[in-house]
Amino acid sequence: MSTEQPLLRVRDLETYYGKIQALHGVNMDVYAGEIVTLIGANGAGKSTLMMSICGSPQAQAGTIHYEGADITRAQTYQTMRSGIAQSPEGRRIFPRMSVLENLLMGAMVSKPEYLDEDLAKVFALFPRLKERQHQRGGTLSGGEQQMLAIARALMSRPKLLLLDEPSLGLAPIIVKQIFEAIGELNKREGLTVFLVEQNAYHALKLAHRGYVMVNGVVTMSGTGKELLSREEVKAAYLEGGRH
Amino acid sequence: MEYFLQQLINGVTLGSIYGLIAIGYTMVYGIIGMINFAHGDIFMIGSFTALILIVLLGVTAAMPVAMLVMALVLVLVLAMAFTAVWGWAVERVAYRPLRGSFRLAPLITAIGASIALQNFVQISQGARNKPLQPLISGNFKLTDGGPDGSALIVQLSYVQITIIVVTLLLMAGFTLLINRTSLGRAQRACEQDRKMAALLGVNVDRTISLTFVMGAALAAVAGVMFLLYYGVIDFYIGFLAGVKAFTAAVLGGIGSLPGAMLGGLLIGLIETFWSGYFSVEYKDVAAFSILAIVLIFMPEGLLGKPEVEKV
Numbered sequence A: 001m002s003t004e005q006p007l008l009r010v011r012d013l014e015t016y017y018g019k020i021q022a023l024h025g026v027n028m029d030v031y032a033g034e035i036v037t038l039i040g041a042n043g044a045g046k047s048t049l050m051m052s053i054c055g056s057p058q059a060q061a062g063t064i065h066y067e068g069a070d071i072t073r074a075q076t077y078q079t080m081r082s083g084i085a086q087s088p089e090g091r092r093i094f095p096r097m098s099v100l101e102n103l104l105m106g107a108m109v110s111k112p113e114y115l116d117e118d119l120a121k122v123f124a125l126f127p128r129l130k131e132r133q134h135q136r137g138g139t140l141s142g143g144e145q146q147m148l149a150i151a152r153a154l155m156s157r158p159k160l161l162l163l164d165e166p167s168l169g170l171a172p173i174i175v176k177q178i179f180e181a182i183g184e185l186n187k188r189e190g191l192t193v194f195l196v197e198q199n200a201y202h203a204l205k206l207a208h209r210g211y212v213m214v215n216g217v218v219t220m221s222g223t224g225k226e227l228l229s230r231e232e233v234k235a236a237y238l239e240g241g242r243h
Numbered sequence B: 001m002e003y004f005l006q007q008l009i010n011g012v013t014l015g016s017i018y019g020l021i022a023i024g025y026t027m028v029y030g031i032i033g034m035i036n037f038a039h040g041d042i043f044m045i046g047s048f049t050a051l052i053l054i055v056l057l058g059v060t061a062a063m064p065v066a067m068l069v070m071a072l073v074l075v076l077v078l079a080m081a082f083t084a085v086w087g088w089a090v091e092r093v094a095y096r097p098l099r100g101s102f103r104l105a106p107l108i109t110a111i112g113a114s115i116a117l118q119n120f121v122q123i124s125q126g127a128r129n130k131p132l133q134p135l136i137s138g139n140f141k142l143t144d145g146g147p148d149g150s151a152l153i154v155q156l157s158y159v160q161i162t163i164i165v166v167t168l169l170l171m172a173g174f175t176l177l178i179n180r181t182s183l184g185r186a187q188r189a190c191e192q193d194r195k196m197a198a199l200l201g202v203n204v205d206r207t208i209s210l211t212f213v214m215g216a217a218l219a220a221v222a223g224v225m226f227l228l229y230y231g232v233i234d235f236y237i238g239f240l241a242g243v244k245a246f247t248a249a250v251l252g253g254i255g256s257l258p259g260a261m262l263g264g265l266l267i268g269l270i271e272t273f274w275s276g277y278f279s280v281e282y283k284d285v286a287a288f289s290i291l292a293i294v295l296i297f298m299p300e301g302l303l304g305k306p307e308v309e310k311v
């Protein structure tokens, strides 16, 4: 895989919140067609990396290349129009818009003629959303909001889907459903997924490759299987995570 | 009864003008959480622009009706466009550079922008009242003065009809724009979660600019209506009208579009009825007192959204 050019390449990335440095030189790659996961403790900098890729906040040093183009200094809205979509931490559903309107927001950057087809696709993936399409986003359950956040991201027809902790706070059965949906999208449509998780066991089982982040730097990488079998990973991220 | 009906007509007319201005306050507040204190002066600019255009184009009541209507439509559209540019410029110059700085900073530049606009018009147009000969005269008589001709004749003037109809059309169109178009959706998205809107590819800066542009265009319409209705303007009209419209927006629930319309209507009615039945001197006190009372019992205004929905 290393001979071809990665879809996303992050090098020596440093991001600050004011004077506080959150990323201390992050390196990672995502190749087209892969599911790559990033695991790490709370506060490690995973969400910061996700958001830096989208330019919010912008990184202060290092580079981010997407499809070979440098997007380190791109405006958020430009990056999101170039084929990257994110389902962010906390889901960030528009609470006073209906489910359908939330999905239409996701379709903002895609061509209008794809709308019906794409709506049908995400409704097939998450039938619950179809039932609730006229309900306000703020009234959905946590699991439904997560489905909506992923569906909304998919509505832009991304090449690269960034998912920040889609399992957070959800019942195991819903987590399973969501992870299956991600796996299916990847297999069927070749969607490239970069998945941040604290739920390391499920994430590493699903992913082709994984990275471990500690205090703003990547400390380990390998295939999902390799990382699952590493003692350090087991000790730090897998106790009690095996549900 | 006749007197009541007449006050009602006058109140709805005034309320229409307040409502159009109030929309600009409420939309800007919704999207950047800030009161645009220069908005009243944008309304004033709209009014002056219309007056200048009327003079330049030589619009007079002596024109054939069809031509007069066309000329006034042209004045309206040009005033909207020109005033919209001012609204855009105020945002670019006074607010955008301060976005993300401490909360009071844009408040100070807002007041500065307001003073600057007033002084600009005062210096360039002079401080004296500017009169305009009535362009639309005539009215419908809704009552006939009773059998002995002693009762009040209730009148609905053509200007009042124009104002109410134009306002209703614009408000309906604007509501559709906000609720049904992708631009309106992007605006509401920025209102609810600006960061997420950007993550979906919305150009947030552009959306904020457009909000100012729309608010200014509607204020310009109010300015044109004000000019046609009262027939006299000066560089200071934006202050009181702005404060009233702002009161209307807060009364209706700041951030709420239907709230701004309802609030405008109510303030117009309160003011007119108070003047009609009690005293003209205290009409402003009446409007502000009602606001204070409503806010005590409904802090987010009549149609405001409760904050708890924030996720």
Ligand SMILES: Nc1ncnc2c1ncn2[C@@H]1O[C@H](COP(=O)(O)OP(=O)(O)O)[C@@H](O)[C@H]1O
Binding pocket: A017, A020, A022, A040, A041, A042, A043, A044, A045, A046, A047, A048, A049
């Ligand atoms: N908006 C913010 N302002 C200041 N510090 C932040 C902000 N967001 C995150 N941080 C800090 O940056 C570090 C990394 O946070 P984050 O990227 O959210 O970690 P993770 O997603 O791995 O839990 C933490 O120390 C956190 O406190």
Ligand SMILES: [Mg+2]
Binding pocket: A043, A046, A047, A048, A089, A165
């Ligand atoms: Mg996080």
